Amino acid sequence: MRLLSTASLQKENAKNLSARMQSISTIFKQYHQYQARQEYLREQRTIQLELEQTRMALLEKWQEKQAALRREETALAEIERLKALLAKKAH
Secondary structure, eight states, X not given: OOOOOHXXXXXXXXXXXXXXXXXXXXXXXXXXXHHHHHHHHHHHHHHHHHHHHHHHHXXXXXXXXXXXXXXXXXHHHHHHHHHHHHHHHHO
């Protein structure tokens, strides 16, 4: 069995500590990358939801305007029909 000197043990311990610190550093880096990715995905979902809500609101407004235009066209057609009836009765 080989006996290690105090200096050799300290050197070995320093290497082990350095390797552990590097491993911990890598783990923290990966964790922060994971958290950043999760935050990005949350932001993207929020943006997508807001876009969908805006799209639905615009579609609803467009449908309301189309319905109003159809009512107006129906009313104008009825006015023209009534004008034609009055013109027939006037003759």
